[in-house]
Amino acid sequence: MELSWFKKGTIYQIYPRSFNDSNGDGIGDLRGIIEKLDYLQSLNVDILWLSPIFSSPNDDNGYDISDYRAIMPEFGTMEDFDDLLQKTHDKGMRLVLDLVANHCSDEHMWFEEAKKSKNNPYRDYFHWSKPSADGGPPNNWKSFFGGSAWEYDSVSGEYYLHLFTRKQPDLNWKNPKVREEMYDAMRFWLDKGVDGFRMDVIPLISKQNGYPDAPDVGFRKIIEDVYANGPRLHEYLKEMNEKVISHYDAFSLAEGVGINHENANLYIDYDRKELDMLYHFDILECVIVNGKFEESSPFDLINLKQIYKRWRDAVHEKGWLANAMGNHDFARMVSRFGDDKEYWSASAKMLLIMQATQNGTLNIYQGDEIGMTNIILESVDEVNDVQSLNFYNENLETKRYSNESALEMINKEGRDNARTPIQWNDEVNGGFSKANPWLKVNPNYKEINVAKQDNDSNSILNFYRNLLKIRKQNDVFVYGDFEELEFNNSSLYVYKKVLSDEEIIVLLNFKNVKEKVDVSEKISKTKILINNYDGLDIDGKYVHLKPYQGVILKLEK
Ligand code: TEU
Ligand code: CA
Secondary structure, three states, rough: OOOOOHHHHEEEEEEEHHOOOOOOOOOOOOHHHHHHHHHHHHHOOEEEEEEOOOOOOOOOOOOOOOEEEEEHHHHHHHHHHHHHHHHHOOOEEEEEEEEEEEEOOOOHHHHHOOOOOOOOOOOHOOOEEOOOOOOOOOOOOEEOOEEOEEEEEEOOOOOEEEEOOOOOOOEOOOOOHHHHHHHHHHHHHHHOOOOOEEEEEEOOOOOOOOOOOOOOOHHHHHHHHHOOOOOHHHHHHHHHHHOOOOHOEEEEEEEEOOOOOOOHHHHHHHOOOOOOOOEEEOOOOOEOOOOOOOOOOOOOOOHHHHHHHHHHHHHOOOOEEEEEOOOOOOOOOOHHHHHOOHHHHHHHHHHHHHHHHHHEEEEOOOOOOHHOOOOOOOOOOHHOHHHHHHHHHHHHHOOOOOOHHHHHHHHHHOOHHHOOOOOOOOOOOHOOOOOOOOOOOOOOHHOOOOOOHHHHOOOOHHHHHHHHHHHOHHHHHHHEEEEEOOOOOEEEEEEEEEEEEEEEEEEEEOOOOOOOOOOOOOOOEEEEEEOOOOEEEEEEEEEEEEOOEEEEEEEEO
């Protein structure tokens, strides 16, 4: 097994807009991140991943890039970036950027040129198609953010493809010039010393020939079968690896939209030399049936265990996964999978124990280390996220739900939940900014903030610090073989990890009541390595776990 720095390292995702505002304009920025590097180092994380920091009109908060080699002025300057990179490295951490290669902004020079005429040299940088016979869009493809994926261009009488918003035209990867442009942009950052890329919706870059209609199946299935995994995808990924990534000590992390456990190895099998790792959507979407703001299913622990198992079995020794339960696209982890009220602290810690002991690179999203929770937006005027707004506006027309229900759904699942400013202290705006922030601060900042938890040895924050440190010292967390115990237990997740003579046993209670399990024999020669409560209640042959209790036991030699 190849032991690379990115396997053992913990990734911490920063959403720069919401992280820390250094100049008082209400928007987080690069200097703001520099100010917090000591804090980040104190977390014992190793790799910082920045959501897009490039020039952008911010239709989708930076995921619509208008210049791949320029820093968004709101975030700072290139000097600020160079300084951030240098200081991150000085502290022994790595920095990775977000590569949005599937689409750019409609305000990118390429698109501005392309729409001038059918003969423009940039025309073929994008996907254009004639209207269908009735004058409508060329096919039935839907955008991820609602409505048709095609937008009419009156100048040429053709439609262009945008799988996301109409301000995010999809790039045509069939065009070798597009590929070279993207590789050059990657080299530009890698030459500066950047340590890799998280690759936004990378499975979507190759489109089906002739743009055939999608079958009438759920949206998730359409993504897998039609939008992702296109005919030339792996050729492009190999080329990207061969021409760019392989020349640097840098990794590629795919956002695994549309990747399932059956085709995952095509992306990450070491021998194929395409991508280094991926994070899939099965955990992130385990309660989502077809798509966000639609029907959802209740959380089911056995289902979660099955997902982890089938991915473990599928990629075992062939490739590597990253593990995430939250990011800027989903509601807050503790609100979705834990209990953000009575057992807030215990459940946030328990969820970390689970992720830190699963196979794969641990991926943490900003704010989860202090247990930040979902926010309640009081009216649609407070909503920022384009996905949520599109859903709301579409619903105004279809009237499928009442406006109140639509807002409730946004509050439950919407992306703004994860994007509220980081709560640094109990001062105005949670210490994020002196000015009115671009997105409302969660009013619970007086109770939940970094400063308060910094001084509390029992806090979620100090639990993260401690667990991440222990993880670094115990290779079994990362490389151990996973052995499931009590698989059919729907309240408790119990497993063992073994690496030669190192062994840990993990006991996790996913219920808000006490649960018992008979593992006394197995744990007789162990000592507690980490525990989110004081003490472990062992009575005869049973171990009793408190609500959301999580414990890691280590076999004593
Ligand atoms: O996300 C792609 C993606 O699949 C998400 O749109 C996801 O389906 C959705 O948020 C969950 O309901 C990436 C970025 O992470 C996201 O922020 C961007 O909006 C999107 O690509 C377009 O670049
Ligand atoms: Ca700022």
